[in-house]
Amino acid sequence: MITKDDILKLITEMNLHEDPAKIQSDQLFRNQGIDSLDVTTLYFEVEERFKVQLAEEDEEKYNTIDSMLKYINAK
Amino acid sequence: MLGIVSIGKYIPSERVNNLDFVKKFDVDSNFVKNKLGVSKRAKAEDSEDVVSMCKKAIADLQLKSAFELDEIDVMILITQSPEGGIPHLSAKIHGDLGMKVNCACFDVSLGCSGFVYGLSIIQSFMESNGFKKGLLLTCDPYSKIINVEDKNTSMLFGDAATASLIGDDAKFSMGKFTFGTCGNDWRALVFDGDFLTMNGRQVFNFAASNIPLDIKNNLIKNELDLDDIDLFLFHPGSKYIIETLQRKCSIESVKVFSDIDSYGNTVSSSIPLLLEEKFEDDNNNILISGFGVGLSFASTVLKRRIK
Numbered sequence: 001m002i003t004k005d006d007i008l009k010l011i012t013e014m015n016l017h018e019d020p021a022k023i024q025s026d027q028l029f030r031n032q033g034i035d036s037l038d039v040t041t042l043y044f045e046v047e048e049r050f051k052v053q054l055a056e057e058d059e060e061k062y063n064t065i066d067s068m069l070k071y072i073n074a075k
Numbered sequence: 076m077l078g079i080v081s082i083g084k085y086i087p088s089e090r091v092n093n094l095d096f097v098k099k100f101d102v103d104s105n106f107v108k109n110k111l112g113v114s115k116r117a118k119a120e121d122s123e124d125v126v127s128m129c130k131k132a133i134a135d136l137q138l139k140s141a142f143e144l145d146e147i148d149v150m151i152l153i154t155q156s157p158e159g160g161i162p163h164l165s166a167k168i169h170g171d172l173g174m175k176v177n178c179a180c181f182d183v184s185l186g187c188s189g190f191v192y193g194l195s196i197i198q199s200f201m202e203s204n205g206f207k208k209g210l211l212l213t214c215d216p217y218s219k220i221i222n223v224e225d226k227n228t229s230m231l232f233g234d235a236a237t238a239s240l241i242g243d244d245a246k247f248s249m250g251k252f253t254f255g256t257c258g259n260d261w262r263a264l265v266f267d268g269d270f271l272t273m274n275g276r277q278v279f280n281f282a283a284s285n286i287p288l289d290i291k292n293n294l295i296k297n298e299l300d301l302d303d304i305d306l307f308l309f310h311p312g313s314k315y316i317i318e319t320l321q322r323k324c325s326i327e328s329v330k331v332f333s334d335i336d337s338y339g340n341t342v343s344s345s346i347p348l349l350l351e352e353k354f355e356d357d358n359n360n361i362l363i364s365g366f367g368v369g370l371s372f373a374s375t376v377l378k379r380r381i382k
Binding site for chain 1: 102106110274275276277279280283313315319
């Protein structure tokens, strides 16, 4: 089971946000200072780190921390 | 031993400033400068085409390296320009320059991996036929096929042409090559007849997944370690992908050169342009790695022969 802390840890390691503690888990990544290229990298690293597939056509289903956890943990 | 003697180039003087488009595409200057790594894109004039640009690159090459066009036994053009087809564009260049009849000319349809593939092709072709001098040309003026409304592509690509002289009195010889194709992902970068379309995420994933392993395999094949490489020249798809690869391959940033800020991603010309800038520097082993449309990749190590 992947947790919010797992995702935040990854965001911190990747240096994608100046203050990961301020990331709102129900808000879009792109609306919280993580630009499109960084979001692409985040998705890639999530797939690699947690050995999951984030289908491109499903992006709307995992574009926040909450929805990402729901998407991944349902598989 | 055959290798790269010298590199000529042509980059059009006109520039399109990406900072003029930040509002249109809802990005900021930091994104343009530090993520894309392209502040300005070189743009060919409407009257310019692959043939005219390659001829200018050849003229530049002749200023740098004394050779006669009559000495050229083979001329290979790496291009995927829609201008091409029947006849092949290298034949047009040959005709315009009045080159000798017994000179082999052909085009190779590859993009960002094309220069690396091209080096292997021209080396093999020359060696198997006993040829002494050859020209490897690159030119993909993407400005002619980019949709200026497409945020994914319109801020990345620039126009240029290069001409590399291949011969015995080489400054760099080629090591062993590694090649690959991810044909399942061909839809990620396609010309649809009107415009180039690119799935940035798919191209990024392809590069991040395949290139680090290809680098590792290429070093093994060349019996080298990471520390033996003085300079890494990755195809500069964007500053972002370069930094990602550098991190994934555990390469010191000082060993990576990828500055395309003043002219953009020039597709098949990208690596030879970077190499031309570093040609006279004191690097003994330069690893070059091209990857992109296909999706295709190739790497090799260039080894300095003449000090």
